[in-house]
Amino acid sequence: MDEPPEEAEDYELSVGDVMTDGYVAVPADISIEEATDRFQEFAPEDPTQTTIYYTYILDEDDRLIGVASLREMLSAPDDDPLSSIMKEEVVSFHETADAEQAAMDVADLHYPAVPVVDDDGQLVGIVRSDTLVDVMEAESSEDMLRMQGMNLPELGASDLTDVEEQRSKIMLDASLSDILRIRVPWLIVALAGGFLAGGVIGVYEDTLEAVVILAFFIPVVMDMGGNVGTQSSTIFIRGVVLGHIDKSNVVRRIGKETAVGALIGLMVGAVAAVVAFMWLGRADIAYVVFGAMVGTSIVAALVGFLIPWLVYLIGQDPAAASNPIVTTIKDVSGLLIYFGLATLLVIELGV
Template identity: 40%
Template structure:
């Protein structure tokens, strides 16, 4: 629960007058609540509060904010203060945050950091943001395979406080290559005189440093890991990715896919609440322009068949339902396919097989929808032949919509392009045009029977 105003004012007074013997503010207050309240303050008070917090407190509270919010806070502080706070954060969080800053500010902050920390962060910044290397931390626990259980537990007590997680102990050989893993439970219950080589599991699931973050997330979900090791092409252990970072990846990828599916994108560098209307409009307009051009083309299709439409006015009654059904089915097929690819439910070697299945699904839905609309049109207009035209058009449109809704993102996937980008507006626009062409062509064929 967020802090009430009276309680928050009390905390501010406490921070301003506390002495060196004061207790840790985080002993009694949740950092999530403090982060929420601090970010809502005016900039001057934000700077004051972070000046009153010690580095460890500031790092914990900062870590509870969104990445864009963290970057804004750091930009308000002096590079020296920012460097001191960052030094208390895990390397992966530190790297993500510095990656959000402008180049000159990032370099200034790095110049104030200890040389070891700065070098570590610079190395992590070299990896692509959306790769395993870009989200891994180098704060992990790894022991040589010849170490005894007793020695490992003793060393673990010394290293655990500085590690990102101590649930898994990774085992390496003399060349620092990953050869096994031991869980904390397995280590504790083992005979203290055994060596790690004797108790470790050798079938270690790992990812390479250049693996895409989405693929990493799928692997962690599949095996229910709390952390997964990252290696180079020679199997040398470089770092680990913890489950909290994987949750961030899943949220990021899901958000991105949802935005693409509805034909928009995120506003870079800020939150939706703080974003300017002009910035939000810029992210949506390109997709809307595509739909607008598609709509104009759809209008030209109608103008080509103007004579048919004038002759049989009743045809106009069914244009909306033909277009809507095509768009809805296309969006359904596209959404299901994109999600299946994103979650790994539709693997690369089974995409074409799924495409053929979607065609069969389209045929079933098209047949049912076609028969339904044919019966409705016949009863409404009293023209069985009109019902036949509308029914055949619906059958063809729905079947084609299911096909296009899967085929378009499938083609883009084959070319290494994110299929989510092709969904929504693209599929809907294509279906509007093809749906009208089908409808009016069939109506023209049956023209003499409709008159």
């Protein structure tokens, strides 16, 4: 099997890249005893090596037509034909299928391995479930790097360990220009968001001058919005990767996450308000802090789900693009909510 080129930036691991030839395949017209003997010949001598305890059954053209487990073979009469116990409905993957999607497809099936076929339905290998787990872990690692604004190129390798080693090598040993190309683009987006948030603070400069203590709570409100938004984005991206979030349930998921954000805001906002009141002895400041925490948490949870979903719908990588956008929206909205409430306070006080 040819290795995919390492320089192909859009390369995605296929099932064929991670499959193995460690399996037993036999024709359907032999006896169970003959099939068992062939399986015993295949079994590894090293007891520490694992074996997939299934025999795959082929027709005269090597097309996959069934599967039988070793347990069923040992329980049936030796003279019976193998075809008498084989299961004809076999889950299989095409060799060009996306490996990450395959991992999601078998997540709930608990199969130790899945056969791999070519265009003619001929068996060309099997892909082990533990290998698919490695695929998921590698993709999760990549997504976490992208969430931090580090856009690593897609790498092709037949060994998932090689994939992670290559990604690590890129991050540690790349030239300065390559490192900047990977990390800077979305940091520029985040920088623009920071300037926008600073502009919001400038607009409400008079409010800050009237009630200076309000400045103390700005990082508290923004940090809480950031934490809630990051949690929501991480939950969403993991849900999409694992196939738990799709078009059929995304509206319900967004509604639930927004409700969670509201509850978090109520709980954390109450704590912050109590601290503000005990420190300053001013109920009005405590009300402003409480309202800002609740509103910011709701918005952060909503955009933490909604923005990655919109990015996903337009065919972009939500892990790479959504985090700076979510950060900007939750920062600006959090400041608008906070200073909006603070301005009402200033008007009420007649300062």
